[in-house]
Amino acid sequence: MTFDETVQLSNQWLNELMLAVDWEDKHRAYRLLRATLHALRDRLTAHEAAQFGAQLPMLIRGFYYDGWHMTDRAPAERTKSAFLGHVEAAFKQDPNADTEALVREVFKLLTHRLSAGQITDVKHMLPPEVRVLWPLESGEEASAV
Template sequence: MSATGLEVFDKTLQTTNIWLNEIGETLGPDRQRCYQALRAVLQTLRDRLSVESAAHVSAQLPMLVRGIFYDGWRARPRWCAARTSSCSGSRRGSTAAGRSMPPTPPAPCSRS
């Protein structure tokens, strides 16, 4: 008999428990600590990927783990790597009246 009544939920719970058990082999039996480590790694990875890459990675995760991956996520605008006529902005600091200014973030890309 199904624990949740839905096979898809049972499958994701089983897979998530397997992941947590494998993390526990390294960190110890504290399930909360294992969950926190999994969450920290997933969300750090997510924050360092482009929106497209994050979507690609998340599509390969079990449903429950995918929820952890996206929990609290706010999509960032796409930034231009190079200056073009439609995108401008500089990452380098500049000087104003002889003072060093902090780097300015690049402008959001206006291209799709």
């Protein structure tokens, strides 16, 4: 894939996210995607984080890995509030009304753009209270999440 193609694909992802969250600011959508990807990455094993990252467009993969300190230990705090707090930290100067709804939109984007098998693997590595932020797959019940 050429650099121009990955820029175009990354812009498609950001445009799709902007439409979903009803924002017109691409940099704001970038911060949301980046913060959510970092919160997710930091809750996966190193192996799973690398497998997940391999499916991202090259440009998005770059900011997904930015600042990563590879470890196979999950963070001590694995609650939904800690996950959402990580995303909220990216918006200290620009607070959001509903971080949970915004994270759910990022997860919908990821579900739409990445393989179902990869999404299933990632979801199963997360604690149940974070897992419920993902959209349900066809045939999946809310209690099964």
